Amino acid sequence: MQQNDTYILALDQGTTSSRAIVFNQNGIVIGIKQIPFNQIYPKPGWVEHDPFEIWQTQYDAAVGAIDAAQIMPSQIAAIGITNQRETTVVWDKHTGKPVHNAIVWQCRRSSSICQELKAMGFEKEIRSRTGLLLDPYFSGTKLVWMFKEIPGLRERAERGDLMFGTVDSWLIYNLTGKHVTDATNASRTLLFNIHEGRWDQDILKMLKIPAAILPEVKASSDDFGYTRKDLFGCEIPVTGCAGDQQAALFGHACFEVGASKNTYGTGCFALMNTGATPVESKHNLLTTVAWDLGKGYTYALEGSVFIAGAVIQWLRDEMRVLSDSAESERLARMVKDTGGVVMVPAFVGMGAPYWDPEARGATLGVTRGTTKAHFVRAAIESIAYQSRDLLVAMERDSGAAIPFIKADGGASANSFLMQFQADILDKPVILPEVGEVTALGAAYLAGLKIGYWSSMEEVERNWRRKRDFMPEMAGETRSRLLERWAKAVEVTRLFK
Numbered sequence: 001m002q003q004n005d006t007y008i009l010a011l012d013q014g015t016t017s018s019r020a021i022v023f024n025q026n027g028i029v030i031g032i033k034q035i036p037f038n039q040i041y042p043k044p045g046w047v048e049h050d051p052f053e054i055w056q057t058q059y060d061a062a063v064g065a066i067d068a069a070q071i072m073p074s075q076i077a078a079i080g081i082t083n084q085r086e087t088t089v090v091w092d093k094h095t096g097k098p099v100h101n102a103i104v105w106q107c108r109r110s111s112s113i114c115q116e117l118k119a120m121g122f123e124k125e126i127r128s129r130t131g132l133l134l135d136p137y138f139s140g141t142k143l144v145w146m147f148k149e150i151p152g153l154r155e156r157a158e159r160g161d162l163m164f165g166t167v168d169s170w171l172i173y174n175l176t177g178k179h180v181t182d183a184t185n186a187s188r189t190l191l192f193n194i195h196e197g198r199w200d201q202d203i204l205k206m207l208k209i210p211a212a213i214l215p216e217v218k219a220s221s222d223d224f225g226y227t228r229k230d231l232f233g234c235e236i237p238v239t240g241c242a243g244d245q246q247a248a249l250f251g252h253a254c255f256e257v258g259a260s261k262n263t264y265g266t267g268c269f270a271l272m273n274t275g276a277t278p279v280e281s282k283h284n285l286l287t288t289v290a291w292d293l294g295k296g297y298t299y300a301l302e303g304s305v306f307i308a309g310a311v312i313q314w315l316r317d318e319m320r321v322l323s324d325s326a327e328s329e330r331l332a333r334m335v336k337d338t339g340g341v342v343m344v345p346a347f348v349g350m351g352a353p354y355w356d357p358e359a360r361g362a363t364l365g366v367t368r369g370t371t372k373a374h375f376v377r378a379a380i381e382s383i384a385y386q387s388r389d390l391l392v393a394m395e396r397d398s399g400a401a402i403p404f405i406k407a408d409g410g411a412s413a414n415s416f417l418m419q420f421q422a423d424i425l426d427k428p429v430i431l432p433e434v435g436e437v438t439a440l441g442a443a444y445l446a447g448l449k450i451g452y453w454s455s456m457e458e459v460e461r462n463w464r465r466k467r468d469f470m471p472e473m474a475g476e477t478r479s480r481l482l483e484r485w486a487k488a489v490e491v492t493r494l495f496k
């Protein structure tokens with residue numbers, strides 16, 4: 001490494017681990033460090049993280065990535081942050097000490113609060129202002145829970161002694177001392193008016209949340225302060241910040257209206273760029289801020305498949321039909337089709353466009369001739385069918401056509417899945433050369449602010465494909481398969 005070369009450091013704070021990646025100007029990974037941390041399950045359905053552990057693992061990962069890159073901290077030109085979204089932290093303004101563990105996005109403890117707010121008729125208003133559903137997933141009702149359950153919290157908040165933030169805010173506070181967030185993270189709190197770009201005073205009143213605890217909302221490519229000198233021995237500017245899914249959309253260079261990405265992890269997260277228009281969904285999709293580069297918001301439609309790679313995990317760990325996830329591809333390729341088997345893995349209900357929390361999984365069309373290979377193939381195909389349902393709903397909601405899908409995430413390593421996705425969508429599926437698109441997105445946001453990269457055109461030029469999967473399936477076959485899938489979903493939903 002040249003002593004005078006400079007790099008961008010991305011901090012990727014995820015749900016199960018903190019990662020840090022050093023990128024060079026070509027968007028290539030130079031150093032990486034990942035540190036897992038503890039999941040805390042106080043009761044069934046509740047999930048917490050220790051905020052200090054989040055910070056400590058993230059800091060150690062940053063130091064580790066700089067070490068791995070064999071560079072000096074002074075060669076880091078800027079830091080970009082991307083993070084697990086919605087997870088809620090409240091800390092004392094004077095001591096920096098959290099008042100409670102972080103309440104994680106997966107945590108369902110505020111279900112009854114959501115029910116009460118629905119019964120009071122607040123859902124429609126909240127939905128139209130925030131683009132979200134009234135669900136425990138989002139930060140707002142987690143915060144309401146804290147105010148209800150932690151004695152004295154409201155008084156401290158009203159005195160101006162407390163700070164609320166999602167994980168980005170918590171990290172930035174520890175890095176630079178500033179109490180800030182960006183519009184993409186704010187748009188996941190249930191408290192942010194995505195049309196007006198400010199905290200919604202009426203919603204704050206509905207939820208009885210004191211405005212004094214809220215961070216300042218900045219652009220995603222902005223000045224978030226300089227790191228404290230004791231952390232890296234020099235002051236590094238923090239100039240990028242976005243929630244993980246939005247950062248991935250940016251890292252894939254999905255800059256045009258209709259440009260879409262799907263991340264194939266435990267679940268799938270699909271986002272479609274809808275440009276300057278926030279599209280209200282008729283199919284239970286979410287409307288969210290994709291990014292803010294200081295020139296007005298770019299919006300996205302978002303949907304998720306709850307059980308995607310998780311169905312492969314289930315076959316591996318519970319059903320024991322796979323020794324590892326990669327074996328699923330070998331098995332799927334052993335048969336020419338599923339032999340009529342369709343699997344609908346509604347293990348935790350069905351997400352958008354169906355939104356049926358009570359549905360449970362089913363496997364249909366099984367015969368005496370059904371083999372393990374048919375079964376596994378049906379499981380993989382279910383990931384593609386569910387993703388297609390989301391993407392078609394996005395096209396219907398936005399009126400924009402999706403030209404192709406950019407893919408990432410652990411299960412995107414499955415080429416059978418990628419090809420089947422292209423076939424069933426009748427659109428190309430494209431894998432990027434750099435798989436770390438989430439961290440890359442945060443790096444780009446940071447680098448654009450300081451002129452490390454000159455423009456979005458440069459980011460787009462930097463984006464390189466690893467492989468294209470072109471649709472090859474005959475139209476007739478596709479129609480027949482889609483009809484069977486639709487029928488299987490219908491039957492599954494009847495069984496409750």
Ligand code: ADP
Pocket residue numbers: 264265266267308309310311312313325326327328329409410411412413414
């Ligand atoms: P997350 O970030 O959601 O934890 P990852 O992006 O690391 O997930 O992806 C892990 C998921 O991908 C697991 O559910 C695993 O079963 C699935 N997976 C990994 N490799 C493959 C493969 N070759 N084929 C199918 N699924 C896979």
